[in-house]
Amino acid sequence: MNTEATLPRRVTLVTGPARSGKSEWAETLAAQTGTSVIYLATAQRDPSDVEWQTRIEQHQCRRPAGWRTLEVPMELPATIRSFSQTDTCLLVDSLGTWVANLLDQDVAGWEKTLQDLLTSLDDVAGEVIFVAEETGWGVVPAYPLGRTFRDRLGQLVRRLGAIANPVYLVTGGHVLNLCVLGSPLPVSKNLPPQY
Numbered sequence: 001m002n003t004e005a006t007l008p009r010r011v012t013l014v015t016g017p018a019r020s021g022k023s024e025w026a027e028t029l030a031a032q033t034g035t036s037v038i039y040l041a042t043a044q045r046d047p048s049d050v051e052w053q054t055r056i057e058q059h060q061c062r063r064p065a066g067w068r069t070l071e072v073p074m075e076l077p078a079t080i081r082s083f084s085q086t087d088t089c090l091l092v093d094s095l096g097t098w099v100a101n102l103l104d105q106d107v108a109g110w111e112k113t114l115q116d117l118l119t120s121l122d123d124v125a126g127e128v129i130f131v132a133e134e135t136g137w138g139v140v141p142a143y144p145l146g147r148t149f150r151d152r153l154g155q156l157v158r159r160l161g162a163i164a165n166p167v168y169l170v171t172g173g174h175v176l177n178l179c180v181l182g183s184p185l186p187v188s189k190n191l192p193p194q195y
Contacts, residue, residue, distance in 0.1 A: 010127045013160050016170035017134050023093050025170050026131045027062065033089040033127055037067045040080075040090055042098040044073045059093070073101045077113075077120035080128060088126040095160075096133035099153045103145060114156060121163065130164070132157045162187065 012029060016022040030037045041059075046052050063069070072079045076098055083090060092098075102113060121128065136154045141147045161167050162185075167178040 011121055011124065011160070011164040012127065012129045013132060013157070013164035013167045014129065014170060015132045015134050015157055015161075015168070017137070020170045021173070021175075022131050022133075022168075022170040023059065024062070025168060025175055026091055026093060026129050029129055030067075030089045030091045030127075031064065035087050035089045035126060037064075037089045037091060038083050039063060039067050039069045040072045040076065040092045041069055042073055042076065042092065042094060042101065043071075044097075044101060045071070073098070077116040080117075080120040080124065084124045084126055084128075086125045090126065090128045091131075092128065093131040094133060095130055095156055096135065096153055099156060100149060103149060103152075110152060114152075114159070117156075118159060118163070130160060132160070134169075158185075 012026075014022045014026040014029070030039075041056075043052075043056055045056065060069070070079060070083075072092075076092065080090060080092075102110065105113060133153065134157070135150045141150055161178075165179050169176045169178055
């Protein structure tokens with residue numbers, strides 16, 4: 001029996017360090033779906049930050065002209081629910097920027113938002129590809145907000161990774177399918193309090 005055909009959703013996670021090519025790989029995967037692609041950009045424009053605007057423009061120039069772009073700095077779960085159709089691929093780039101946009105939420109607010117995102121995937125009819133940064137491989141940030149960002153993003157990537165298939169790691173000029181090469185962690189009921 002082909003269980004792939006019976007799955008109610010298809011969620012892909014592409015993760016890796018900065019400038020690793022993870023967005024390019026996610027764009028390649030989206031193009032290969034042969035469906036209508038909606039690019040969900042989580043970045044907030046800041047005309048006073050020329051370097052940031054240049055990064056946004058570089059991403060835009062790489063995308064095919066037929067792709068639709070929606071700027072979704074905060075309302076990601078609601079947008080996923082609104083645009084999920086069988087003939088659509090949603091490409092979310094990136095979760096790190098989305099988490100940064102929501103850092104002012106307290107612990108309870110963040111947990112509610114995180115749960116809302118995960119729940120939004122329960123009824124996904126098409127495909128959703130998430131791009132996420134790996135930030136926890138370096139030193140522990142010296143300031144509280146940096147630690148909160150790192151911990152929240154790490155928590156989100158871990159929870160998405162538990163339901164996504166495939167999960168890709170892009171690093172060192174290579175793409176690794178972690179679902180093929182690795183084993184999933186068992187679900188822990190004793191996770192530390194959320195940040």
